[in-house]
Amino acid sequence: MKRIGVLxxxxxxxxxSRILVAHPENEVFYYTRTPKSKIKIQFQNKKIEIPIETEKERSEELDWLLICLKEYHFDAANDKLAKLIRANTKVAVIRNGIELKERITPFTTKENILECMIDCPTQPIEDNYYLQFRKPVLKVEQSELAKRFTQLFTKNDAQIIEVLxxxxxxxxxxxxxSALGSILCLTGRTCSVFENPEVIGLYKDLLREGIEVAKSxxxxxxxxxxxxxxxxxxxYSKTKGSSMLSDRLTGNIIEVNAKNGAIEKVAVQNKIATPINDTICKLLRQINQN
Known part of the structure; x- marks a missing residue:
C-alpha cells in the first residue's frame, strides 16, 4: 500500500485525486485550505463523487506528496509542506511555470522532487463540479523517480511521458x-478573439519574445x-478558454508570476528585451490589485 497525499x-x-483512488494499492490523504467532503468531477458524460476526509490523521510518513497548488498559494503553505514532507517522502509538483523544484528544496533534496507538466483541460461548472475534458497527459524528466511515479496510476487513467x-x-x-492565456484574460474572450488579425499578430509577437528568452x-x-x-x-474551437481567463471571470487571482512573469524574470536576468510581455505583466498585475 502506498500512502499518497494531495495538497x-x-x-x-x-x-x-480521482485517478489516484482508482489504483487499489493507493491510500490517499487530502489537504486543502477549504475543507471539502467530496471531490466532484464530470468526465466522459459521467458525474463522479468521491467522499473524502480532509486532514485525515496518519501515523506514518507519506510515500508521495502531489502538490497541486497555484504559484501564489505557496507562501501560505510553508508550514503544511514542512509537516507533510519527511525524509523519504517523494514529491511531485504539478503546476504552471518553470523551476518548480525551487519552492520545495527547503524541505527535501532535489533528488526527491519530480517536476510535472500537465495537459488536462478542466474547468469549474455548476454545483461545485469540475468538468474534465480529457485524460491527463503529464510530462516528466526521464528518471527512476519518474518510473516510480508512473506506478501510482492504473494503465488507462493517465498518460505519463518521460522526456530527455x-x-x-x-x-x-x-x-x-502564457501567450494564449494572457490574451484571452485581458480581452475577457475565448479563442474567438483570434478572428481578429491584429490579435493574431500580438500572439505571434509574444511567441517570438518567449522563444528568445527560452533560448537564453x-x-x-x-x-x-x-x-x-x-x-x-x-x-482551436472558438469557445476554448484558458485557466487565466477562468480565473479572471471567477474573480480569482491570475497566475501572472507562474506564466508571463516567469518569462519576465528570466528576460531580466539574461538581458533580453521583451517589451510586449512586460506590458502584459503590468496589465495582469493591475487586474490582481483591483
Missing part, C-alpha cells in the same frame, strides 16, 4: 500558455516551433 484540491488536484530534455518541453508549454535559458527551440504554434491556434 490542493482545485481543478488539477481533484483530477489527480524537460527544460525545453517546459519552456515550450510556458511560451504557448538553454532551451532548444526549433525554428519550426513558431509556425507550429500559429497553425495550432487556427485549429
Amino acid at each position: 490542493g484540491l482545485g481543478a488539477i488536484g481533484s483530477v489527480m 530534455d524537460y527544460k525545453t518541453e517546459n519552456w515550450k508549454k510556458l511560451i504557448e500558455s 535559458d538553454g532551451a532548444i527551440i526549433k525554428s519550426s516551433f513558431e509556425s507550429e504554434m500559429m497553425e495550432k491556434i487556427s485549429t
Whole structure:
C-alpha cells in the first residue's frame, strides 16, 4: 500500500485525486485550505463523487506528496509542506511555470522532487463540479523517480511521458500558455478573439519574445516551433478558454508570476528585451490589485 497525499484540491488536484483512488494499492490523504467532503468531477458524460476526509490523521510518513497548488498559494503553505514532507517522502509538483523544484528544496533534496507538466483541460461548472475534458497527459524528466511515479496510476487513467530534455518541453508549454492565456484574460474572450488579425499578430509577437528568452535559458527551440504554434491556434474551437481567463471571470487571482512573469524574470536576468510581455505583466498585475 502506498500512502499518497494531495495538497490542493482545485481543478488539477481533484483530477489527480480521482485517478489516484482508482489504483487499489493507493491510500490517499487530502489537504486543502477549504475543507471539502467530496471531490466532484464530470468526465466522459459521467458525474463522479468521491467522499473524502480532509486532514485525515496518519501515523506514518507519506510515500508521495502531489502538490497541486497555484504559484501564489505557496507562501501560505510553508508550514503544511514542512509537516507533510519527511525524509523519504517523494514529491511531485504539478503546476504552471518553470523551476518548480525551487519552492520545495527547503524541505527535501532535489533528488526527491519530480517536476510535472500537465495537459488536462478542466474547468469549474455548476454545483461545485469540475468538468474534465480529457485524460491527463503529464510530462516528466526521464528518471527512476519518474518510473516510480508512473506506478501510482492504473494503465488507462493517465498518460505519463518521460522526456530527455524537460527544460525545453517546459519552456515550450510556458511560451504557448502564457501567450494564449494572457490574451484571452485581458480581452475577457475565448479563442474567438483570434478572428481578429491584429490579435493574431500580438500572439505571434509574444511567441517570438518567449522563444528568445527560452533560448537564453538553454532551451532548444526549433525554428519550426513558431509556425507550429500559429497553425495550432487556427485549429482551436472558438469557445476554448484558458485557466487565466477562468480565473479572471471567477474573480480569482491570475497566475501572472507562474506564466508571463516567469518569462519576465528570466528576460531580466539574461538581458533580453521583451517589451510586449512586460506590458502584459503590468496589465495582469493591475487586474490582481483591483
